[in-house]
Amino acid sequence: MSPAPSQNESISVFSVDVEDWFHILDIPGGPPISEWSALPSRVEKNFLHLLDLFSKHRAQVTCFFLGWIAERFPHLVQEAVARGHEIASHGYAHRLVYEMSHAEFYEDALRSRSMLEDLSGCPVLGYRSAGFSVTEASPWFFDALADAGYRYDSSVFPAARGHGGLESSRRSPHGTAANGQGIFEFPVTVVDLFGKPLCFFGGGYLRLFPYWLIQRMSRRVHNEGRPVVFYIHPREIDPLHPRLPMSPSRRFKSYVNLDTTEAKLDLILTQFPVTTFRALLEKTHGAVVR
Numbered sequence: 128m129s130p131a132p133s134q135n136e137s138i139s140v141f142s143v144d145v146e147d148w149f150h151i152l153d154i155p156g157g158p159p160i161s162e163w164s165a166l167p168s169r170v171e172k173n174f175l176h177l178l179d180l181f182s183k184h185r186a187q188v189t190c191f192f193l194g195w196i197a198e199r200f201p202h203l204v205q206e207a208v209a210r211g212h213e214i215a216s217h218g219y220a221h222r223l224v225y226e227m228s229h230a231e232f233y234e235d236a237l238r239s240r241s242m243l244e245d246l247s248g249c250p251v252l253g254y255r256s257a258g259f260s261v262t263e264a265s266p267w268f269f270d271a272l273a274d275a276g277y278r279y280d281s282s283v284f285p286a287a288r289g290h291g292g293l294e295s296s297r298r299s300p301h302g303t304a305a306n307g308q309g310i311f312e313f314p315v316t317v318v319d320l321f322g323k324p325l326c327f328f329g330g331g332y333l334r335l336f337p338y339w340l341i342q343r344m345s346r347r348v349h350n351e352g353r354p355v356v357f358y359i360h361p362r363e364i365d366p367l368h369p370r371l372p373m374s375p376s377r378r379f380k381s382y383v384n385l386d387t388t389e390a391k392l393d394l395i396l397t398q399f400p401v402t403t404f405r406a407l408l409e410k411t412h413g414a415v416v417r
């Protein structure tokens with residue numbers, strides 16, 4: 128007898144980490160926050176272009192705004208709300224979790240949530256860390272998020288990787304017992320290929336792998352009863368954005384296939400119905416609005 132279909136069968140969530148081209152992490156030549164304002168921003172044009180792509184497909188997505196971006200481009204938050212998308216937080220200053228103290232992390236997470244709620248007029252329930260940088264070194268992570276007023280997180284990479292990664296974490300969405308309130312975790316989607324856990328569904332991985340493989344791996348995840356979490360950054364549909372100095376291997380990872388990413392997103396949105404984290408949380412756990 129075949130197993131009963133899971134609630135998550137064939138569900139995909141689409142998410143955008145709303146930041147600029149100079150927010151690539153952990154490179155020695157990366158500009159500090161004190162220099163960001165002087166750099167030529169490309170996020171407005173690129174994010175509005177993504178919103179048009181979502182409108183074409185009648186897709187509603189989760190937009191994890193960097194607080195620093197939302198502060199400078201409040202109309203981008205408001206335009207996303209007007210088009211029915213979910214506003215969530217990517218923190219304020221794009222710092223790696225494992226480089227912050229518990230108190231610094233809490234302040235950053237609270238600051239961005241408060242700002243995004245003021246700008247959007249909506250409750251902000253979700254958080255995604257810079258670089259999926261949750262590790263064993265930040266055991267306070269879920270408690271701090273709950274204290275800062277969040278209800279769910281999508282920051283855990285459930286395998287080894289460059290920035291962070293929690294190899295011990297479950298691959299399916301699950302609840303955590305943060306401070307007795309609970310934070311629901313939607314991990315980055317990984318799936319085994321040749322015995323190795325890999326992500327095909329966002330950032331450099333999505334740019335690198337051909338669409339047929341992304342499609343096949345997405346179906347495998349759905350067959351395992353898990354939702355697929357897609358993610359993208361606005362700079363990834365902008366082949367002409369300025370480049371930061373970095374090593375050849377990072378350069379490849381950061382800039383490979385920028386010119387084919389939009390067409391790939393178009394195919395994903397054509398073939399996979401997508402939703403927001405908030406809608407998925409409400410579907411699986413009832414009303415979550417504060």
Ligand SMILES: [Zn+2]
Binds near residue numbers: 150221257
């Ligand atoms: Zn980021």
